[in-house]
Amino acid sequence: MSSTAQSITGDIALSDQKITINFSSFTIARIRSLEKAEISAAFDADSNAAGSGSLYRLNIPAAKKFLRHNSLCGAEDTQWMITYVSGRDLKVAFFAGQKTPPLTVDAMQNSTDLCGTFWYEK
Numbered sequence: 001m002s003s004t005a006q007s008i009t010g011d012i013a014l015s016d017q018k019i020t021i022n023f024s025s026f027t028i029a030r031i032r033s034l035e036k037a038e039i040s041a042a043f044d045a046d047s048n049a050a051g052s053g054s055l056y057r058l059n060i061p062a063a064k065k066f067l068r069h070n071s072l073c074g075a076e077d078t079q080w081m082i083t084y085v086s087g088r089d090l091k092v093a094f095f096a097g098q099k100t101p102p103l104t105v106d107a108m109q110n111s112t113d114l115c116g117t118f119w120y121e122k
Contacts, residue, residue, distance in 0.1 A: 051086030
């Protein structure tokens with residue numbers, strides 16, 4: 001687990017219909033699978049590596065605070081989540097904004113909607 005994940009979210013749990021962050025659950029809707037190039041752009045992963053990723057729609061209010069009174073996207077609601085699972089590792093990125101986040105290298109480097117990327121281990 002990354003130190004950022006430990007300090008903001010603590011443990012998370014994912015199921016088909018919800019995400020639980022620090023004992024608070026939120027409904028999620030899986031939109032689609034991610035292409036290998038999108039996974040590579042979002043998580044700086046080897047495009048030939050094993051694993052899979054997904055794009056989700058969700059709504060976590062900006063007012064919701066987690067560990068140490070941190071929010072996921074500052075003053076904005078969290079609207080999107082992408083995940084990448086490889087072996088025992090889970091990487092998650094959260095986004096604000098109404099539009100689907102563009103998942104290219106350039107877009108990720110210049111994104112104003114990317115709230116944070118977190119890494120977890122089982």
